[in-house]
Amino acid sequence: MTRTSFGADEHVFVEVAEEMSLEAFFTALSVTKALRAAQIRGVAEICPANASFQVKFDPDVIAPDDMLAEIKAVQAQAAGADHTLATRIVEVPVYYNDPWTHATLMRFRERHQDPQSTDLDYAARINDFGSVDDFITAHSGAPWFVSMVGFVAGLPFLYQMVERPRQIEVPKYLRPRTDTPKLTVGHGGCFGCIYSVRGAGGYQMFGITPMPIYDPKQEISYLRNFMIFFNPGDMVKFRPVDRAEYEAIEQDVAAGRFEPRIRPVTFSLDAFRADPGATTAALLETLHGH
């Protein structure tokens, strides 16, 4: 099932699976962790993605074929690893249907599949929800895995921990927007995301979070140690907030008072497969518990 390819003379590209699944993501994450631990000489970058991963290497130090052989050896070893992940779950407040992403999506309406509608209305309708409120309930209900960090600095791709029939799926804009507000909560294909910086984007826009996740100046209290908040393997639970709470959190962030709600958790893929509802319920209990 795994497919490997060279990205010219400096990269090995490994596709774990063609389609997205929690299993493929777990494999990509565990193999890249094992590769990091293996400390192979000549490796420059180890990048896990949703259902694939990539290694950048220096062919003056290790020949491409040797690099590929090392990766395959590590992958074979990691295949036996149990599907358990010690990680953390983070609550992210979201102001859904906010005025700023709304103004932006109206500016780029001619690039959308349904110019008469909003991104939220459209996503709710094509995913068979009765109302936007029902859609928001689902979006902010089950937690999400950070399945990849990238595109731009610190942007998390998110994969919701629900059975496939309950996955939210939406197309990307017909043509990408040239602007997206910073901290927009978006969705494209089966992936959610939080835009870490303002810029171009093609994902549908559902809302905005007051919680910065990238700070190159490292002035925000919880980003002082490192400028990027998310790592692949983190979990996210969205919590809907209204405008008053959005503004209160923004002020708390500016004053250095805001601390994201974070709890350590252990996730078992086997337990999730056996009973997804009970597994996510236990995760949320840990998040909201004392």
Next chain:
Amino acid sequence: MDIEVLKPGLSTSVQDLGRPGYYHLGIPLSGAMDRLALAAANRLVGNDEGDAALEAVFMGPELRFATDTVVAVTGAVLPPKLDGAPRPLWTSFAVKAGQVLGFDHLRAGARAYIAIAGGIDVPVVLGSRATYVLGALGGFEGRALQAGDALRLGTRRNAATPGASVPEALRPPVDGATELRVVTGLYWHRLTDEAGTRFFAETWKVAPEADRIGYRFRGGTPLAFQPRQQPFGAGSDPSNIVDSCYPYGSIQVPGGTEPIVLHRDAVSGGGYFMLGTVISADMDRIGQLQPHAQVRFVAVDMAAALAARHERSERLERIRAAIG
């Protein structure tokens, strides 16, 4: 303050050899697009090859020096002028306090490297002084230079002698016909055989949307895809894949229409198929391409890619030897 920016040029940024190690978090390598030209410029003024210099795109800046120093300009044919008097390219020259370094019009290439003895002293962020504008990170306040900016120079570690020069034969060509060598792979199998053959047969032109993130090309026939049921999570367009990492130099073709070669400020991943990757030895050359320049892509195997890489290293080695 050692240097005052009188005019910033079109887009002049502080760059070194980049910031490896954070691509898995979306922070790209950054650094000089033409790494060989940067290394040579630094060598010419007695710096380490990876010291920070200025990368000027299409148009030179105007800089007033407050200190005596030594400068070298390499890369694009963007002729330097000191108080209006021409100075040679690929050759170090002395600058006195109070003098103004300007530039003539661009003759060829796209990016000139301005190295100054001691290097540009901006804070080291995650191991590098390179500017990553999209992330407002590194360089001078995370952005391109503006008029009125004041730059400081680092401490000189070696003597810098004016008149050091790279022989013409060792300077990489920055104009004329361009062939970019490509190792096919990644999602190459998504294309029909005919589309794959045609991609390499046709001539492509650099689009105006060509920057440090990536170079876009136009003028070829839209590519046809092998029919398939799109995999779960990939999105509905046949050019979509489940979002993956993007190698530096990888060639994505959104919608099958306009190829984009990702460069030093690459977006680290996304949902477009890639048909292959430009070899490392040809990445510098892309940084010297002007909009509307004509390019052909040439398929090569790994052995050829490694041979070209070796050739590039040898050229740099000869440049080092020539400078002494």
